[in-house]
Amino acid sequence: MQANTITLAVDELNNASTTNHVYSRFDEYQNRTVYTEAIHQLTLRDTLSFYRTFPKASGNFKGTAKTTLKFSKDYAVDGVDGVASLIAPLIAEVSFSVPVGVTAAAQMIARQRCISILDDDTVMVALMNQLNI
Numbered sequence: 001m002q003a004n005t006i007t008l009a010v011d012e013l014n015n016a017s018t019t020n021h022v023y024s025r026f027d028e029y030q031n032r033t034v035y036t037e038a039i040h041q042l043t044l045r046d047t048l049s050f051y052r053t054f055p056k057a058s059g060n061f062k063g064t065a066k067t068t069l070k071f072s073k074d075y076a077v078d079g080v081d082g083v084a085s086l087i088a089p090l091i092a093e094v095s096f097s098v099p100v101g102v103t104a105a106a107q108m109i110a111r112q113r114c115i116s117i118l119d120d121d122t123v124m125v126a127l128m129n130q131l132n133i
Helices: 104-118 121-130
Strands: 005-010 019-029 032-037 046-053 066-078 085-092
Touching: 005 104, 066 104, 066 121, 085 104, 104 121
Parallel strands: none
Antiparallel strands: 005 019, 019 032, 032 046, 046 066, 066 085
């Protein structure tokens, strides 16, 4: 099992200075665990989720273990009408889903968060090698 609190040193400005993002265990499901950052609200998500799929043997092949981590953070963006403001999630996994209008700075922070957790051997080794979520 992953720690109840995960602290990521994120280089938000990509200039070798870091800001700590602290995620606390929020909810557990079968094969999924969700963490939230302190600024998380019901109306503005800021979550880190871990997913796992256990390997299934097929013939002599032992199968493939699959793991995923996903950051979801809500941002206010302008509507098509240019007047209304809408809330939409920026989702960072292996791929990104970025609402039109999210700033380049917010996109860079999402990338840096991914870099930080992918570079954290304590988290990633336990996730990838032991399926600890």
